[in-house]
Amino acid sequence: MGSLIFSKTLFSKTNDKGETMKYRYSEMTWPECNAAAKAGRVAVLPVATYEDHGYHLPIDVDVLLATEICDRAVARIPEEAVLIPAVTHGYSPHHMDFPGTITIAWDTFIKYVKDVCLSLAHHGFTRILIVNGHGSNTSPLDMSARLTVVETEGRVLCAAVNHWGVRPVRELGKTLRDSEFGGTSHACEYETSLYLALRPDLVEMDKAVDEKIPVPASFQTDLLAGKRADGATANLMPFWSSLTDSGVRGDATKATVEKGEAFLEAAIEGVIELVRELKGAEIRPRQDHH
Amino acid sequence: MGSLIFSKTLFSKTNDKGETMKYRYSEMTWPECNAAAKAGRVAVLPVATYEDHGYHLPIDVDVLLATEICDRAVARIPEEAVLIPAVTHGYSPHHMDFPGTITIAWDTFIKYVKDVCLSLAHHGFTRILIVNGHGSNTSPLDMSARLTVVETEGRVLCAAVNHWGVRPVRELGKTLRDSEFGGTSHACEYETSLYLALRPDLVEMDKAVDEKIPVPASFQTDLLAGKRADGATANLMPFWSSLTDSGVRGDATKATVEKGEAFLEAAIEGVIELVRELKGAEIRPRQDHH
Amino acid sequence: MGSLIFSKTLFSKTNDKGETMKYRYSEMTWPECNAAAKAGRVAVLPVATYEDHGYHLPIDVDVLLATEICDRAVARIPEEAVLIPAVTHGYSPHHMDFPGTITIAWDTFIKYVKDVCLSLAHHGFTRILIVNGHGSNTSPLDMSARLTVVETEGRVLCAAVNHWGVRPVRELGKTLRDSEFGGTSHACEYETSLYLALRPDLVEMDKAVDEKIPVPASFQTDLLAGKRADGATANLMPFWSSLTDSGVRGDATKATVEKGEAFLEAAIEGVIELVRELKGAEIRPRQDHH
Amino acid sequence: MGSLIFSKTLFSKTNDKGETMKYRYSEMTWPECNAAAKAGRVAVLPVATYEDHGYHLPIDVDVLLATEICDRAVARIPEEAVLIPAVTHGYSPHHMDFPGTITIAWDTFIKYVKDVCLSLAHHGFTRILIVNGHGSNTSPLDMSARLTVVETEGRVLCAAVNHWGVRPVRELGKTLRDSEFGGTSHACEYETSLYLALRPDLVEMDKAVDEKIPVPASFQTDLLAGKRADGATANLMPFWSSLTDSGVRGDATKATVEKGEAFLEAAIEGVIELVRELKGAEIRPRQDHH
Amino acid sequence: MGSLIFSKTLFSKTNDKGETMKYRYSEMTWPECNAAAKAGRVAVLPVATYEDHGYHLPIDVDVLLATEICDRAVARIPEEAVLIPAVTHGYSPHHMDFPGTITIAWDTFIKYVKDVCLSLAHHGFTRILIVNGHGSNTSPLDMSARLTVVETEGRVLCAAVNHWGVRPVRELGKTLRDSEFGGTSHACEYETSLYLALRPDLVEMDKAVDEKIPVPASFQTDLLAGKRADGATANLMPFWSSLTDSGVRGDATKATVEKGEAFLEAAIEGVIELVRELKGAEIRPRQDHH
C-alpha cells in the first residue's frame, strides 16, 4: 500500500452541463489547462514557507493553511477558478536561528513566483490571485504581483493577499479571538486554531504556550488587528530568536478546533470574494500621455 | 548671484554644551560623521520618487514632502538624529505612461537603498529610519530595511515608514480631511495641502481637480484611511494611466495651506516619535537553537 | 468534509525503540527537525516541473513520480532519511508552446534549489540527495548540487539523480520495456506506467499515443537506454513542439500498471541505495597545496 | 520657520517670448516635462558621491560642486537644457576606511544611473549629458552612458564628463593653479577653491593641509593635469587610507575664493559648451552590414 | 625574433573552386565572416579551463586538447565549418586547492559562452557546436547551449559535447585503453596520451603517476566508460583535493604517444561527424498549441 500524498477526493466536480470539472491545474491535461485559461477562470496560487511554529506545531503551518484554504475555496467554484500548485519555500532569513526553517534569497523568491505567474499569463490567464500564508512573504509577493502586471504591459491583473487579511477573517477576528492585541502573531491563537481544524493529529496542544515578550511598538505584529497597537505602519523585523524563546509570539493556548473551523470558513469565503472581484474587474485601457 | 539649491539656514544648532551641532550628514566633515555615529544618533533617510502629480503640482511632490519632513524633524533633535541625504529616484514603472516619471528597476532600487544603509552600518550607525514619500516604494523599502537587518546579522535595527503612516498623521487624518474615502490617494487633498505649506509658489490650484474614477475595491487606495474601504489588504496595482486622466486620484481641490501645515507638523512629530522609539529600543540577543 | 491534499497515512512509523518516527520534514516541529539533522539522516529532496504529457496524462507527471518515489523510499527508512518538501516548478522553457507548462528562469531555479539545500546545511544536514523527475532539470540541478558543496566549503555532500537513472531502474529497463530505443522519452511507456501505478483515475489510456517523429541522432532521447542510440553524449534540445504533436515522444500505448509497479519498486530501491551510499560515504579531508 | 533645502531663486526665467520657463525638471508638472522633451532640450544629470574630503571640508564636496555647476549652467540656457535631479550616492568602496563615505555596489550604481537615463529616453529626451563630480564614478558612468545608447538602439546620445575635464577648466588649470603636479587630486586646491566659492561657511581653512605622500607613478592622480606625470594611462586605485592620513591628496592650502569663482565659471561654460555640442550633433544613421 | 603564439600553418586551404578558404573565424575580415555565416557553415566553439593536471602535465591540458581537436577537425572541412576562438577560462571551483586553477563563477561562465553564441547567431550562424574539454563545464555548457536555442526562439541549433563523449572516441575507448574503470578520469591515460601526441616537449612522463584512491561509487568518474561503474547517473563532485594528492585520478603511466594519436584522430572524426549531423539537421517548425 502506498503513501500517496495527493488525495483522490474532490479533484473534480460536475459543472452545470453535467460534465466533470477538474479544479486543480496539476491534475489537468494540457488541453484542459488551455480550456481553463480560455474560459477566463482565475488562477489562485498559494504561497508560504517552512519555519518554526513553536513546540506544538509542525513547520508547515503556513503551507498547510494557505494550501488548504485555496484548495477548498477553488473546489467550490471550479467554473470560476483554478488551483495552481503552491510555491511552498519562501522568504524567512530572520528565522534561521530556529532549526527547520527554509529560506530563499529575496530576489530569487520574487523572481520564482513571478515566473510562475508569467507562465500562466503566457498561457492566457489574465487574472491571478496569490494567497500568502507567511507574513514575511508579503513585500516579496507584492513585488511578484506588480512585476507580473508590469511585464505583461498591464494585460494581466495580479493581486496578492494574506489569508488573515481578507475581509471576512478581519471581521471575524474582531469578535472570535480571546487573546488581546499581540495574541495572534505567529503560531498563535489564529494559526493554531486553523491547524487544529485541518490536521489535529499533528498538533500537541499540551506543548502550546502563551509567549508575549514585551517589545517596542515598532516590533509588534498582530495578524488580525493590524500591525501595531498604535496604528502606525512602520516596518521593522529583527531576528525572530530575539523576540521569542519557543518560536511562538501570541497565545497559542487560546486555540480551539471550533475557532479554527470558523476562521477556515471565513478565509475560504474571503478568497472566493476576491476571486469574484478580480474576475469581474474591468479597468480602463492605458493612455499614452506623451 | 548663485542658484545655490542647498539653503544655508538651520544646518546646525547649539547643543546643550553650547557647541554648534550639525544635523545634516552631508554638511559634516568625516570626523564629524564619525562622532555622530559614536554618539548613537539615529540615521534618518528620506526616500521618494519623481512622477506625475496632476496638472497642478510638480513631479517632485514625493521628494519635497519626504525630504522636508525629515529635515525639519531632525533639525529639532540634532542630539538624537542625523539627516542622511535622500534617495530621490524610486520605483514607479506603472506611471511611465505619464511624462516626467523616473523609475528604477525594482532590484536595483532595493539594493541601492540597502547599500546606503549598509554604508551607514559600516560606520557604526545601529539605528536607521527610512522615511518614504511614495506609495509604490513601500514594499521595496521594506525589503531594503530587512536586508539591512539580515546582512548586519541583527546588529542594526532598520525600519521603514511612509510619512502618511505615522501615528500622528493617521490620527489627524480622521478629523482634518474633508474628502471621503479615496480622496487622499495621489496628488490629493493630503499631498497638495503639504505642498502648499512648503512651496506654494509651485502649486497651480486653479488646475487642481477632483478625480475619482470608480474602480473595484482591490484597486482602491487611500493614504490616510488605509488601503481599501472594505478593510481587506489585497495588493493590486494596475497601470496608473488606466485609473486616472489627470494623474490625480482623490480630491485635490480640498487642499489648503492650513491643512498642509497641520499635516506637516503631525508628520514631523511622527518621525520624531519613531526616532525616539528606535533610539530607545533594546532587544534581546539572538539565540542559536541548533 | 475537507479536501485535505496531504494524506494522513504513513507520516510516521515506529522505530526500533518503539517510538514513533516522523519521516516528513514538513510534519516535524522545529525540535524534531533539529534532532533529525543531528541524527545524521539524509535529506531527500524531490524536484520536478509541470508540463504537457500528452492527451492522456496530467501535467504533474514529473511531480507525482518524483514525489511519490521519494516519499515511499524515505517512509521505509525513517532512521536514515528525511523527506524534504518538493520543489515542483522547474526549468522547461522549450515546452512553453504547450499550455500548462510552468517554467522558471534557469538561474532563478538553480538558486532556489540551492537555497533549499543551503538552508538544510545551515541546520546541520551533511548529506543531501536531490531526486529529479524532469529531464531538463538535470543540468540546473547538477549546478545546484555543486554549488551546495562549494558554498559549504565541502562540509556537505549534495548529489543529484534522475529517478530513471538509478541503477535498479536502468537494469530493469533492459528487460521490462516493450518499446524500442526512443520509446521511453517523454509521457512514454516508462512515465505512463508509473503514473498508472500511482493515480490510474487520472490516466486516459484511450488517448495514449505512440509518437516517434524521426529526428537526427543528436535530438534523440531515451530515458532508460541513455541519451542517444549511437552512444555519443551531445546535448541538444530544440523546442518541444517541433518534435511532437501530442506532447508525447515514445510509445505510451505500451504502458501497463504492472510495469509501473515494477518500475516504482525499482526506483524506490534505487533511491534507498543512494541514500545509504551517501550516508556511509567518508571522504578524505581537503588539502591546501599552496 | 522652515528649513527648505530647495531654494526658491532662479527656478525659472523668462524666455524670448516673454513666458516664464522652468529649467529644473523636478519643479515641472508632467505636461511641462513633456513639453521640455518635445522641445529637444538636453537633459543634464549631475552625479556624485559622499566621502571624506579632509578635515576642512564636508563629505558632500562632490555633490555640491557637480550639482551647483549644472544648476547654474542650465539656468543660463533654459531653452536648451533641463536640469535633472542629481544622483548623489555613488561608487567609492576604497574610501570606506573613512567615516562618512557612502558607497553603492558598482553594478547597482551603473544600473541606477542608466535607469534614470532610460526613463528620460522613454519620455522623448534624445540628448543626455551626465556631469560627474567624483573620480571613481568615471568608469561606471561611462558604462551607464554607453548602455543608454545601446539599449535605445542608438536613438539617444548619452555622454558623460567630469567637471574638471571640460575644456575651459583644463585650459584654466594650466595657468591658475599654484600647486605642482599632484596638487589637485582630492579635497585639493581645485575642489577646495570651488567649495569656498559656493559655501564658505562650511569650510574650515585652518584645518586644510598639504598632503602628498609619495607614491609610484601608477598611483598618481591629478584632476587638472591628467592622470599621471609620465603621461601613461594605467588605471590603479588602492584603498584611499593607504595613500593619505587626512583624506586629502594635494595641496588644499593653496585654495582661494577667487580661484574657486574662476573655476566655477569655467566649469559652467564647459557644461554649456557640451550641451550645445550635443544638441547640435547630427550623426549618420546606422547601417546593417549583414 | 618573435614569439608568435598563433601559428601560420593551415590557416586556410583551397576550396573546390580553387579559391583559398580560411577556416579560422579570428583570421577572417568582417566580410569574410559574413560570407561564412551566409554559406551555412557550422560554428565550432572550443571551451575548456585551466587547472592542475598532475606533476607531469601543464595546467592547459583541457584547453590544448579541445582547441587542437577542433582546429584540426575544422581545417579538414572548411566548406562546412568555422573555428570560433576558444573560451579557455571555465568552471572549476572544486580545484582551487591546487595552484594554477582559474575558475569563473557558474552564472558568469554560462552567460559568457551564451553571449559568444548569441553574437554568432546575430550574424546569421544557425548551427553551433560547442566542444568541451573540461568535465565540470558539462552542465554549464548544456545551459549555454539551451539558452542559445531558447533566446533565438528556436532559430538556432546549438549543441554541446565533450570530446571524450563523441561516438568514435567512446568506441575506441572500449579497446584501446589499458587501465581499468577509473583509469581515465583526470590527467589520466586518455588525457596524457592526447597531450603526448600534441606537445610531448611539455610532458614529464617520469612524474606521471597511477593514483586511484578508493571512493564511493557516486564519486567515481571515468571519461571513457561513463560516469559510474554501476551504471547509475548520480552527479556528485566533492573538492578535488579530497580525492587525489597529485591532482591525477586514473593511471597516467599507461599513456603513450600512439594511443594519443589514435584518440586524436577519433576525436577529430567525432567532431566532424557532429558538424555534419548539425549541418544536415532539419527540424519541423514550432507549433503554438494555445
Next chain:
Amino acid sequence: MGSLIFSKTLFSKTNDKGETMKYRYSEMTWPECNAAAKAGRVAVLPVATYEDHGYHLPIDVDVLLATEICDRAVARIPEEAVLIPAVTHGYSPHHMDFPGTITIAWDTFIKYVKDVCLSLAHHGFTRILIVNGHGSNTSPLDMSARLTVVETEGRVLCAAVNHWGVRPVRELGKTLRDSEFGGTSHACEYETSLYLALRPDLVEMDKAVDEKIPVPASFQTDLLAGKRADGATANLMPFWSSLTDSGVRGDATKATVEKGEAFLEAAIEGVIELVRELKGAEIRPRQDHH
C-alpha cells in the same frame, strides 16, 4: 601534420641559475604555478575582443596585438612576470552591425575578468597587470581591476592599461605617425602597422582605406593623441556603423611594417616598465579611521 596553434618557441628561457624557466602560465604544471606566485612574479593578463577592422584586416586585431605584446614582453623578463592566458572575447555591442563582432554583456565581461584575477589572487599573486587591446574594454577593465583590489581587501594591486597608453608608445606617437589627429582611431595607422609587423600574410594593404567622416568633437577618438582634439574628456560612443562605412576610422593607408616594428618595441618596453613599477610598488597599510 598538425595545426598546433600554440607555437613551441620561446616558451621558456634559462634563468641565472642555469635552470630553464617557463614564462607562460598555461604551460606550467601546478607546482610551477605555485612557485611563480611565491616568487612574486607579476601576472600579466592580455584582454581584447573580436570585431570588424576594415576590409584589410582580420577581426582579431585587438587580440593579436595585446597577446603578442604581452607574450614578448614577459618572455624577456621571466623572473619578474608570468603571462596569463588571454581573455579574448570582450565588450563591443556598438559594433554588432558589422559581421564578425563578438560581444559579451558588460557585467558578465567585468565579472569574468575579475574572476580570472581573483583566481590568481587566491593562488598568491599580489601584482596583476591587465593589458588591453580594445578601446571599449577600458571602463569595464577598470572596474575589473578595482573590484580585484576591493575584494581582496587591498592585498592585491591590480592595474589596467591600454597598450597604446603606455609611456613609450605615447611618446613615439608624437613623432612616428604620419596621419593627423583622428588618424589613429580604429584599424588605423597604428593598429595596421602593428599587425603588419606580426602577421603580414593576413593583411591586404590594397584594401586599406583612409576614412575620417567628420563628427562632433565628443565623438572623436585618437589612440595616440588622446581622446579629443580639444582636450576635453567627455565619453560618448554612438553605434560604430554610424561613424564609418568600412569599419576603419583613421588612415590605414599610412601603415608600414617599419612603424609597426617600432610601435611593437615601444609597447613591449611600456609593458615591462609597468611590470617593474608594479613589482617594486610598496604602499602604506590601510588605516581604519573609525
